[in-house]
Amino acid sequence: MVEESIKQLIQSLNVFYLLAGAVMILSMHAGFAFLEAGTVRKKNQVNALVKIIVDVAVATLAYFFIGYPLAHKIGFIKPAAELVSDQGFELVRFFFLLMFAACISAIVSGGVAERMKFRPYITAGFFLAGIIYPIFEALIWGERWSPAFQGWIEKMFGAPIHDFAGSMVVHGLGGWIALPAVIILGPRMGRYIKDQSKPIPISNIPYLALGSWILIIGWFGFNVMSSQSIESISGLVAVNSLMATAGGLIGGVLIGKNDPGFIHNGALAGLVAICAGSDIVNPISAFFIGFVAAWIFVKAFIWEQEKLKIDDVLGVWPLHGINGVWGGIAAGIFGQEALGGLGGVSIISQFVGVLLTIIYAVIAGFVLYKVLDVIFGLRLSEEEEFNGSDLSIHKVDAYPEDSLKV
């Protein structure tokens, strides 16, 4: 009887614990919204805010009806009485994992900002959370294919693909899906003139900083609660997340030369990179992983924007894509016992994971946005883009009272 009551209590606690994580990641979407609102021009701030919050709603529908059943073989079209038999733990698990799924579109959003039509953007969000993400999730984490696939990987290379909180599954996937989307869409008007790069000034660094802070705070739910049960909570995950944030910040200061954009995004780069190995690497390695992530972000951002001439507005490909890859590989290196890690990882498996992420994401992203381009056209008209997506799509700009006065 005592054992029964302990079991009951742990059930309740797991609902509470995972829910805390889910709500923290939900709050990260506010972070995505303000990070983008601060980075785009004033005339596109409303659109940035609306895209992200509506994404959450669309992803909820897509993942509830399609994505979660697809990846985890459990659906929720049942009477409430059945849904509460486990105190709603499975529902909360859906909520928690949905919040990851919804990140994919939020990541893409930053890349395609300031020039994309609303309807195809939202439609893409539905397919990302309903199908494209869940298929990949099912392979690495989900109940559907993961046991067989990861079992096979383990047999081949000595350990399954290790991606504790989604450097590859979430950030890598999102960042590498964004790449074809951004390329198909093309650069904003005036961004590159006669092959010359003409950087477009951002609107609001306090919003950018607010977004970054909200993301940093929520990320502790993203990483820590990825253990999915209170009994497997690990303080190491939390402190590694902190150390990677610190490394990313210091990297942002030193390599980004005090630039506030590089500093605030440096923290995020560190957090992207630590996701995969946060449960197994040493805190000192975590600091190093974060520092390198900021270095990668700064260098790759400049290379992307100036050399490759890809107009990825928030730099989501370097931030989430390339650093997702770095995170996947870093888990394989610094997770080794010889380097102070907990072991149980294989560098080859990590490379397979990284390759799989890139290939799957680029193909899926290319097909998705190409098809949507054919059906809807992805891009605002020149006039609409010039007037800003706020006025064009939402019939209002971010500061109506001020606009009236001018």
Place this chain on the structure above:
Amino acid sequence: MVEESIKQLIQSLNVFYLLAGAVMILSMHAGFAFLEAGTVRKKNQVNALVKIIVDVAVATLAYFFIGYPLAHKIGFIKPAAELVSDQGFELVRFFFLLMFAACISAIVSGGVAERMKFRPYITAGFFLAGIIYPIFEALIWGERWSPAFQGWIEKMFGAPIHDFAGSMVVHGLGGWIALPAVIILGPRMGRYIKDQSKPIPISNIPYLALGSWILIIGWFGFNVMSSQSIESISGLVAVNSLMATAGGLIGGVLIGKNDPGFIHNGALAGLVAICAGSDIVNPISAFFIGFVAAWIFVKAFIWEQEKLKIDDVLGVWPLHGINGVWGGIAAGIFGQEALGGLGGVSIISQFVGVLLTIIYAVIAGFVLYKVLDVIFGLRLSEEEEFNGSDLSIHKVDAYPEDSLKV
């Protein structure tokens, strides 16, 4: 001895759990503050921020000394040693329920914005949290009258009035109290000229969005922790809240035609409506309830402002009042087992609850604001209103550095 230590642990956990809820709802007041600051004109932003935060303080006093003892028959004018005998659980319960009480004035605030004097506003807040709300709370939830009254309702109509997290008790009450307050106060200068509606542009959509996000995140504490003990936590409540948010957002997009105000408030409308039945309805019903709530909000807002010519600045009557009613009724419908709910509700009881809410709120609100009008006068002078409540009341505006330059 083991049983004793489990009991002790559960006590600690309940303090932690309910406190998490209390702090989350406290944060919602920051959401109210920014939602209002973004929706009013720049010259009234400071007043919006100050009203809400001072409300919290005034409500704390009123509910500590009067409201909580009135509704729950327990007071706290005791030595600390007695207050910690239960690890302070009763104190935390006070904190949690106080946060609901403080919402009433925060709701009214949005309706009476930009033209009301500070002193009567704050005085009203004291009576709302100290007397008017607690009396109603005592009837539906509290220890004082609820057992007798709800017992009688149950005997009459088959089930007590079901209002899990306060669609009626909190939001309905607040919204229907705001209605007479707004009418007594009258429209802002220039809002209706010769019977023509002249909408006043809002100042800052990013603030509005920030406020909405803060409210959405905190609302998970509002709803989930309404179970008031960790052992009765229900994942269904959380996911229903999420589904109603999603429904409200989609409704805001479709019915509000991409308007950012309708979208961000649509989420809130969904959350208002799901409060009552979040513990018993099916997630699919929750989505529908949220969607309808957004539809109600958009339609009722336009009807109120354009046809009835009521200058309810944030639309708090449609948002909290009418949608609180919808939430109360929806719990009676979709809570039925036949519709996938958990049962134990009566539509007639819900109608009684709704009627009671409306009648009590309108009378209480009318009397309160009429009396305050006679004593203090509710309204700023024309000159004060023209200059803005920031300069008139707080002797400073929201951006002093900028004002100096002009």
Place this chain on the structure above:
Amino acid sequence: MVEESIKQLIQSLNVFYLLAGAVMILSMHAGFAFLEAGTVRKKNQVNALVKIIVDVAVATLAYFFIGYPLAHKIGFIKPAAELVSDQGFELVRFFFLLMFAACISAIVSGGVAERMKFRPYITAGFFLAGIIYPIFEALIWGERWSPAFQGWIEKMFGAPIHDFAGSMVVHGLGGWIALPAVIILGPRMGRYIKDQSKPIPISNIPYLALGSWILIIGWFGFNVMSSQSIESISGLVAVNSLMATAGGLIGGVLIGKNDPGFIHNGALAGLVAICAGSDIVNPISAFFIGFVAAWIFVKAFIWEQEKLKIDDVLGVWPLHGINGVWGGIAAGIFGQEALGGLGGVSIISQFVGVLLTIIYAVIAGFVLYKVLDVIFGLRLSEEEEFNGSDLSIHKVDAYPEDSLKV
């Protein structure tokens, strides 16, 4: 076996509990950032935001490698396997206590704003979190000297120095370190002309309010989780924090004459003052302590800025320093059983604590900033200060798009 599994569960819960506190205090740093960004001029907003977030990173390094081992005799340069033997509880305790350490520099930041060089500022942050704070912490709280020192204090004066959540150890220390820093640095250009005070208008009250709200919310983690174990959680701490906030707000309204700066800072003053005694005083005393704290803040701020002509931009000496002292003494008074407190405090011990705080902080702060002044020079050049630290240090201002247009 049941007892073992309960022990295990409590271990997990303690990690979760203390981590929740750590993340809440981490979020407070976003509050410091926005409070300062709103209070400085626009041309220094970026620098305010960057200083605080980079501080967190620098403090993390300093406290990980030096500070925590110094105060608590435990280091973390170990393989991960050893670090997770307690589920990472010690790591999370490091994270939690680090967040206090990082506050010192964040407090100083508000005083030295708008005119200090970045490199000496950051270097100071390293020494504050790595050495100066830990030495004091070791005396009052830490494993290194506290048992002997506090034992001696108890033998001498009847009770150890009581400082539950750091009115003295954190806020007092920070505020009294800021005082010599601000004096050495001297006032901003144009702040005092020919001995006349010329107040410099602040830029953004909504940012100030946002910062204040974030601090208030996070403070519940600061205070409540200072119990450091779930089993010793106390609802009294939470409600006392709330009551002190309420007292500070009411004080801000009445003594600060509706000024939004005094109101929002009044809440913080109340929270600073309640830290020390939040676990032992009566809620009614807590309200009074908060009210007096706001009174002290308003009066001392005006005295400091107008009479003493100290250009402490955010008023961190009155806010954290003087109110930290008030908090330490108030715990000694209102903690007495005769005044409804839980007892176990000595007024003389509290005075000793307060004196120690002031002496240690002033000397340490004076030496630190003098040495840094000699090595680096603390102050921006006149031209740099005139152009603003954003352009001078970060090569960008807070609103690049707007600046371009002008």
